[in-house]
Amino acid sequence: MKKTITRILVAALALALVLSAAACGGKQDDANGEKTSVTIAIPNDTTNEARALLLLESLGYITLKEGAGITATPLDIADNPYGITFNEVEAAQLPNILPDVDFAIINSNYAIDAGLNPVTDALAMEGSASAYANILAVKEGNENSPLVLALKAALESKQVADFIAGEYDGAVVSVVENPTDGYDAAIDYAALQGQSISVAASPAPHAEILEIAKDILSEKDITLKIVEFTDYVQPNNVVESGEIDANYFQHVPYLDDFNNENGTHIVSVGGIHVEPMGIYGGKQTNLDAIKG
Numbered sequence: 001m002k003k004t005i006t007r008i009l010v011a012a013l014a015l016a017l018v019l020s021a022a023a024c025g026g027k028q029d030d031a032n033g034e035k036t037s038v039t040i041a042i043p044n045d046t047t048n049e050a051r052a053l054l055l056l057e058s059l060g061y062i063t064l065k066e067g068a069g070i071t072a073t074p075l076d077i078a079d080n081p082y083g084i085t086f087n088e089v090e091a092a093q094l095p096n097i098l099p100d101v102d103f104a105i106i107n108s109n110y111a112i113d114a115g116l117n118p119v120t121d122a123l124a125m126e127g128s129a130s131a132y133a134n135i136l137a138v139k140e141g142n143e144n145s146p147l148v149l150a151l152k153a154a155l156e157s158k159q160v161a162d163f164i165a166g167e168y169d170g171a172v173v174s175v176v177e178n179p180t181d182g183y184d185a186a187i188d189y190a191a192l193q194g195q196s197i198s199v200a201a202s203p204a205p206h207a208e209i210l211e212i213a214k215d216i217l218s219e220k221d222i223t224l225k226i227v228e229f230t231d232y233v234q235p236n237n238v239v240e241s242g243e244i245d246a247n248y249f250q251h252v253p254y255l256d257d258f259n260n261e262n263g264t265h266i267v268s269v270g271g272i273h274v275e276p277m278g279i280y281g282g283k284q285t286n287l288d289a290i291k292g
Contacts, residue, residue: 037085040102041088043091047071048277049088051277058127064076099283101282119169119171123286132274136272146191150192172205192221193220195223198246202249236258
């Protein structure tokens with residue numbers, strides 16, 4: 001009887017130690033004196049997951065297999081010296097689960113929408129990410145529609161570039177090399193008076209940027225209807241179905257992967273801005289915790 005009680009007490013003590021380590025997060029001793037790894041939540045869509053892994057590789061925390069690029073997944077990790085555990089989560093949900101993991105790598109649009117400031121709150125950020133410029137996209141065959149070209153011109157305006165620079169302070173960066181006055185001289189704006197165009201967009205920064213374009217188009221009596229979505233799937237689906245004319249939320253590598261996976265026919269009209277991806281602290285507040 002005494003041996004049974006002793007075994008129960010030992011088991012209970014071991015469980016308490018494991019739970020205590022898990023609560024602390026980071027590199028902690030488990031019941032056997034071994035180190036447990038930190039958990040980093042990353043986007044579960046192909047291209048943004050790869051961006052997250054490439055960011056970690058650039059910081060020296062992992063090494064990817066040779067040739068792994070913008071479609072890399074945790075299966076492409078060649079060396080994980082700090083034993084990082086990866087939690088693959090739908091991108092829009094990453095800010096919500098941040099308190100439950102040690103770190104999360106979050107797209108700036110979702111970080112901003114959640115009240116995080118990428119410039120001051122991120123523990124590390126991507127460097128140059130020109131391959132991931134967020135684009136205006138439409139269903140194939142509509143890219144030369146006068147309304148689409150009018151919207152493109154508005155988004156490529158100096159007004160939009162100035163708004164991005166002033167509003168986001170580096171968390172969002174315009175990629176338009178030669179901003180215009182917001183209008184395309186080749187378009188017959190008089191023929192577009194009274195017409196409207198609809199755009200699916202993430203709430204921030206995309207819908208906010210579109211508000212500037214909306215004002216520009218309204219000067220020509222064109223109505224821009226902004227429809228907000230909080231995920232990365234429906235904006236492409238509604239453009240493919242023709243329910244909405246265009247969308248503004250994604251980059252070309254994501255779009256290419258989406259088309260391949262879903263048989264959709266959506267094309268880029270032009271790149272507008274880049275949102276560097278960042279690492280944010282949840283249970284941990286310093287990246288040193290990764291190394292223990």
